[in-house]
Amino acid sequence: MxxxxxxxxxxxxxxxxxxxxxxxxxxxxxxxxxxxxxxxxxxxxxxxxxxAKPELYRAVMRRAHLAQREAVTAALRRLDACAPTPGGTRAGLLGFVDSYLAFCLDHPEVPALWMRRWLAEGGELAEIETEFAGPLVTEVAAAVRAVLDRAGLGAGADVELLVFTIVWTAHSFAQAGVIDPDGRRRGPRDLPTFDRFRRHLHAVVTGVLDRED
Incomplete structure (x- = not known):
């Protein structure tokens, strides 16, 4: 060897x-x-x-970002290929949501790493957001905006915040699930809980698109 x-x-x-x-x-x-x-x-x-530790952490976050970018890029290609109608675009965007949620469940370490950063872990390494998170969110928001405009949807929607909402909720659910009325944690692998969350996230996204300002 x-x-x-x-x-x-x-x-x-x-x-x-x-x-x-x-x-x-x-x-x-x-x-x-x-x-x-x-x-x-x-x-x-x-x-x-x-x-040293900062270089190791950057390498870990870079690998997480590349996996995330690969999944997101593939999902954006499918979104761009959706029918340029209101119905086709809504379905395409919900497909994008489902793809990202599936990525978070299949790679739980990625949402966990980013959630740690949301708690100001490794705050001195701010270039990670500058190099990775910022550009990817901007790219996704621009792609979603273009598809919505093509279909005449969501003229008043804050697409960047919509993207962040999808990320925040998908990451949090993938890590924590929900707490039921008895105080028990229902994780994302619990199918009824997953279906409930997925339907709710779909309703949030659709509600943003259909809101009239």
Whole structure:
């Protein structure tokens, strides 16, 4: 086995462990030592493969962003291909919502990482929002606006806030589910809870499109 292969394998193991720990504990509460211990490596070896903690965190967030961008880009292509009618566009946008929700359920570490940042974890690394989150939200909002305008829908809608609303709610639901009247947490894998949430999110999106200002 080549040294280069060993290096690549070690880096992947480190990134996987770092992703899990940053998602579970946040940036501030996760040490390089803890990441190294999770994969059986010392701090010096971790630093050799991925750099210091800020570089490791950037690498983790970059991988999360690329996975998110890939899913969103595919969903936007499907949205752009929808029929340019009010009905077709509503269905296309709800399909986009479902695609993003499915991504959050399939990759729970991604919403967890971003929610940690919403709590000001790793706040000194503000370039992560500048490089990743900001441009992607702008791109999605512009694409959604173009599709809505094409169909004559949502003239008064704040599309950027609509995109954020989808992100906030999908991330939160994917992590926490809902609390039922008995105080029990119903997670996103509980099908009746998932269906209820999905219908509600659809109603929110449709309501924004049909609102008359």
């Amino acid at each position: 080549s040294s280069q292969h060993d290096d690549g394998h070690s880096r992947e193991r480190i990134l996987a462990a770092a992703t899990r720990l940053f998602a579970e504990r946040g940036y501030d509460a996760t040490s390089t030592r803890a990441i190294g211990e999770a994969v059986g490596l010392n701090i010096a070896t971790v630093a050799y493969h991925v750099g």
